[in-house]
Amino acid sequence: MENHALIYTTINVVCISFILPLFICVSVRRHKLKADYFFSWLCLICMFMALGDIPYWYCLGAGIRCDISIIKLSTFIFYVAGMPITMVYTNYLASYLGLEKNRRKWIGIITSIIFVLFIISAIINLKLGFYYTIDEETFEYSRGEYWLLSHIIPGLALIYDFILLFIYRKRLLLSARIGTILYITLPIIGAVIQAIFDGVPTLIWFVAIALFILYFTLNTEMQYLMERQRKELVESKTTIMLSQIQPHFLYNSLTTIAALCEKSPLEAKRATLDFSRYLRCNIDSVNKRIPVPFKQELEHVQTYLNLEKLRFEKRLNIIMDIQVTDFLIPALTIQPIVENAVKHGICNKEGGNGTLILTTLEDEKNYKIIIRDDGQGFDTTKKPDDGREHIGIENVKHRLYSMIGATMQIESEIGRGTIVTVLVPKEKTKKRPRRHEE
DSSP states (O other): OHHHHHHHHHHHHHHHHHHHHHHHHHHSOSSOOTTHHHHHHHHHHHHHHHHHHHHHHHHHHHTOOOOHHHHHHHHHHHHHHHHHHHHHHHHHHHHHTTOOHHHHHHHHHHHHHHHHHHHHHHHHHHHHOSSEEEOTTTOOEEEOTTTTHHHHHHHHHHHHHHHHHHHTGGGSOHHHHHHHHHHHHHHHHHHHHHHHSTTOOHHHHHHHHHHHHHHHHHHHHHHHHHHHHHHHHHHHHHHHHHHHSOHHHHHHHHHHHHHHHHHOHHHHHHHHHHHHHHHHHHHHGGGOOSOEEHHHHHHHHHHHHHHHHHHHGGGEEEEEEEOOOOBEEOTTSHHHHHHHIIIIIITTSTTSOEEEEEEEEEOSSEEEEEEEEOSOOOOTTSOOOSSOOOOHHHHHHHHHHHHHOOEEEEEEETTTEEEEEEEEEHHHHBOOOOOOOO
16 A cells, blocks of 8 residues: 555656646747636646645655644645536636637636535535545545535536537637547546546546646647738738739829830830839738838839829929938838828829929938828828728838837828828837848
């Protein structure tokens, strides 16, 4: 018996040493799932259960005459910890499956009430011994008259878990289904073995194995979610890129090129090359995760303006006052502002002609990019009510700030035009050696 007790003590210590890293990994995980909260509790309860079992077996195995109160407390902890393992797992599963918030709330309330009632009954058991008793002389553990009753509720919870898994099985990956099913079945196997071989604490061992399986299931699910989010991000970037390529600009540019083919084939060739560069720059910007040299963005702006100049000819006057270019900026941020000035400022002006001025300069703290037009202007205190979605400029403002800490200021006066000023902090955007972009 003493040898067995020492073996059981060692196995409990091993269980803790395996579960503790899982708990730490999930706790410090940067991108957490909602179910990770319950998984952390499962780890804590499992370690608590093993810790409660160690003093009992250690005292028996080492032949030490421990105080009876220590043995009773140890047994109480081990016995009580078995209930919340199933209760918390039910909450974990409800969260993992993405059940409705109201339903998860009621599951949490019901399991909490059951656990509190069980704790009360376990405390009463210390006096009445209807679940189990501990002999004060031999420390022998004996099952009470209602021992089976204390295992019925966890058993019902596991049955409910199986029902949830069956109903919502399509919400899980195959690996997740296997992991969640094993977490239910392994503790049942451990409990059955423990019930048949009285005194062998197999439940905690099987729960520890199940936690390991569940953890790797979580990792698989996390990788799947991250991959799905990556694809959604790519789709979002593509949507943003497409939103910057205005259909009317494409139609107008192609119409202009078509007209030039007969009038001036050489100009048509140059326009076609500009149009190709314009499209390529928009598409390439989807994969740019770091700022690009301002010169690169300026080339894209010039390409766009070349195409617009072909269309508007003398009606569009362009002035470039570029005093500084040696800094970085997110791709596709200045061109949308310039396009906005041409399309909604100058084109909507009475007469349809005007001047666009692009200036760059610097002071001690910032690089300044100023886009000025003498178009129709607008009231900056009012939201435009023209039936269009204005996501382009808001997206530019967000990307400027999130990537390099730059800010954008808009000043406009109806009938006088608009001035957009981008302030780029020097400490974040000094030009660095070029490196490979993902």
